[in-house]
Amino acid sequence: MAALRARGVPAVMRGDAVHVASIGTVKLPPASERPSDAAKRLVGQWTTTSAPHLLKRIRASIDTHDPRVTVVHRKGRIAIRVADKHVVAVTRFAVTGEGITTVHGDLTQASGPISPVATAIERALTRAPSRHLAEPSPALLEAVYIALEKRTGTTLGALAAAMSADRDAVAASLIRLIAAKRAVRVPLPSGHAGYRVNQPRPTTSTIASPDRLPAEPASPPPHDLAFDGPLGELAEFLAASGERVSVLAGGRLQVGGVVAKPPAAVLLQDEARAGWLDGFVGEHLLGRLANAAATYLPGLRVRIDDSDLSLFDTRARRVAGVAATHATLPGGERVAGNFLAAGEHWIRLTESLADDDSAEPVAGPGLHRTFPPDANETWVQDAEQASRRLRLDRTLVFAHTLRVDVRDVSVVFEPLTGTPLEVPFALERGRDRFAGALRIASLEVPIPCRWERSTDVETFALAWSLALTAYAELTCVPVRASEPHQNRRASTSGSRSTTASHARSASRSQSGGLPTGFTTRGHTAQYLASYVAGHRRRLQPHQSHSAEAAANAAAVGIRLRPNETWVQPHVRGLPADAVLHFAWRGPAWLIERDTHA
Incomplete structure (x- = not known):
């Protein structure tokens, strides 16, 4: 998160998730990626996504008609050059450049700090040679100045049209007037770049008025x-x-x-x-x-x-x-x-x-409560069974991102969000990513799915069913009982249990204590050695849970039974951006699907 903030991203921690204003919950990068590299990549992605809007704001704030100014969007940032010299670099959250103080803010918003771009361009234009525009005549120069005096602010196009003069010649005149500090570039209420005089001329001036321009229009540039x-x-x-x-x-x-x-x-x-x-x-x-x-x-x-x-x-x-x-x-x-x-x-x-x-039918964005009519019947049955398990038997709540590789796809689960309580997930297949969220606290069967964009119904049904099934396998494990000699510390001793030990209770497989078909990848086995997910724990006969424990469980969509208590997540030394990475054999129908593909 510190690496994101260093790049101007308004990132804050909410629980164990990173939240960025106007973007939402951010998928944390894998632990193998350096934070600085991950921050650069994320900012580049957000800049590329919002590039059309950013370019529109930038071009409205500067005079891109001047041929010395070049605006280029490349590799996750927007670079602005004047006379082939780099002047300003813009990302969605920062403006950096020569001779200006770096400013931060979301430039896609109306309040985003776009004015430093115009300031840097204006300063560079006053120093850059005019290689392409013809030198304006003294008469035209003064006529442009007088026309500006009569306006509180105007665009280049409006000024040229009002004077019936060549646009390039007027642009060259404005460049000279700005260099001489007789005119300035200003933002107009419309959001476009405008011009006005810097110091109004005394009313006794004897300079000719605009209606007495030379009869011959300004010549176009000879080239x-x-x-x-x-x-x-x-x-x-x-x-x-x-x-x-x-x-x-x-x-x-x-x-x-x-x-x-x-x-x-x-x-x-x-x-x-x-x-x-x-x-x-x-x-x-x-x-x-x-x-x-x-x-x-x-x-x-x-x-x-x-x-x-x-x-x-x-x-x-x-x-x-x-x-x-x-x-x-x-x-x-x-x-x-x-x-x-x-x-x-x-x-x-x-x-x-x-x-x-x-x-072909498509699954549109929005909240879905039933599978499409043509969805695979086995997928639907597995989704309904997983929904019942999640409703009644969910035991674990993870505070970090979970990544589950299943055959040729991956399902990524983010930590629980707030109201309404959801488990954000994404199905990744090759370079494609399909995002949704499970309404985990719902009593409906199947658990409703909020889908983010239109896709074919097969992809939607696969993602929904696989997300429910995988999440149930990981989080619905038998409740562990408190040790009899630890009665006096029943509310806290469970915090020393590991996720692996919970999973071990669910299935005594040879996969290192994980549910059947799951194996760890990367640093996950090391993480699990000191990782405690939020979990239910069975109390001794003479014990009962506290109101606080019941409230903590309810906050994550779990209703405690009379003989259970809730242990909050507890992590020691694990990076906030760590990802718990697993490989899963997957349900039988997925194996058959790949076999026949």
Whole structure:
């Protein structure tokens, strides 16, 4: 947790779990991973997930029209460069940069500290050479200043439109005015970056008014050529991304803050041209491509792997790969088009996916109390039996994450949450992760499952049944009796029992005292040597439990019998992020399922 806080994450301990505001309970990393590496990985994941919103906030706060400013999302952080020099790094929870004090806060929230980004960019722009914008004339410079004086704050686009002047020329004028400290960049109520004068001019000024601008509009930058020929076709294609694109002298293209020169073969061959576009977009504009896919195919999940973009359906199947110039279906069929922009190619892709996506039932997000009608009958029966065991015979409560590897899947259980009392779990299969939670205190059979996203019914039924069965196997063990000579300390002596000894009472197998079919992995055997899970303990005939013990048990969904007491979890020297890792043979139907697969 300290490693997370060092990166600005508002992490707090709640019991034995880590909770992050606006994210929730965090799955603790394996004990083999260094805390600093785990914190970096988690922050990177959260930054990548929220990147579209973060980029929108950043671009609204700075002048990204200035070609010297480059905003790039890579490897779990957003980097901002000015004139090819790194200036600011942004994650979801921190802003760091040259000449600014590191600030922390959740940048996805309206109150998140985004203003230091604009401050650092503004400072860097005043020192950076203007390599791409033409030098504004003195007359235009003063006209822009006067136009700013008449406004309390305005955007670059609004200012250029009001003056009927070239946007690039107005941008160059603003850069000069900011460098001379005559104008400043300010956040507007709309959330966009705006500009206003720094020191208003005295009213006796004799400078000409904006309506007396030179008759000739400001000339465009001499290097900004027309979009014609093969190079122009490339520029026009890339301009659909929303980035500013210019054709420069010497056969070069400028896209945002990136300057590239396509090889001669690219300009001569259509196939080579498409390949170059796919590679360029994969390296520099993959976020734009992902946003387009999310916009035009909202029912699918978009995933970025290095420079590749894939689409997944509700059954977690990869249904298409998307590049700049085409989309590829699993069977090899291609749909051509500019996938940075709207167009009929998105409709054709949707139709192709629909042909392959028969109307199979899905399990939607929400609270489920019954299995789908087509669910495997054995799975349902096992889930119902496990639910009855958990309702009546649950003995143990773990204060740490449990990971159970079962054949080709893993089930991860987090510690109990608050109201409503739930056991968060996740089914992991390859790179896919399906999350849910068991309403452990419910009296219903099966115990209801809160499912987080739409999936195929088979995955949902498998996850629900396997989670109930595995959790029952681990937590429903026979209640141990107090030793007769320890009567006077009946309420505390149980804290010296180990989880392994509880499990040993459940099954005298040869697996080291664990329930049948379970073995430990990693450091778990070492952890269990001094680990005491919360547990019931049978009292001697003349003893009775206290009101406090009953309340502690009720807090975790367990109702004590008259001859039982409750022992709170007790751990010595175990890291808060430790994971109790087990391998489990699994139920018979899972073994048969894998055998016939």
